[in-house]
Amino acid sequence: MTGRRLPRIAALSGPEAGRARHVLVHSPVHTGADAVTWTLTLLAEDDVPLAESRTSAPDYPLPLAxxxxxxLDVVGLSTTGPWVPQPSEDGAPRFRAPVGATRAPRDVA
Structure with a gap:
């Protein structure tokens, strides 16, 4: 998203994770006959990217949640509202949902 490499979501400290206000799910990229890779980005209140992670899943519709x-579990967050489609520069669908703390996030020393 930014041209700079972002930390993984799991690498965020408690205060860093506490700044997250939204999670953005990018369109999946096919990585094999039966799999796709999803990119997830945590955004701060001002839409500045905080962290990004990738995950692979079977190539069939899965709930975004x-x-x-x-x-999100790793840093004590969960979605707090609906997933909303977002326009993207390449025309591929992306989705955004608000996030909030589910527990006190761990602080990484």
Missing amino acids: DIAQVH
Whole structure:
């Protein structure tokens, strides 16, 4: 998203994760006959990217919540509202949902 390499979502400290306000799920990229790779980006209130992770899943429709929650759990976040389609520069669908703390995030020393 930014041209610079972002940390993985799991690498965020508690205060960094606490800044997250939205999760963005990019369109999947086919990585094999039966799999796709999804990119997830955590955004701060001002839409500045905080972290990004990738995950592979079978090539069939999965709820976006299932794809994202695995990464959000690690830093004590969950979606707090609906997934909303977002326009993208390449015309491929992307989705955005608000996030909030589910527990006190761990602080990485």
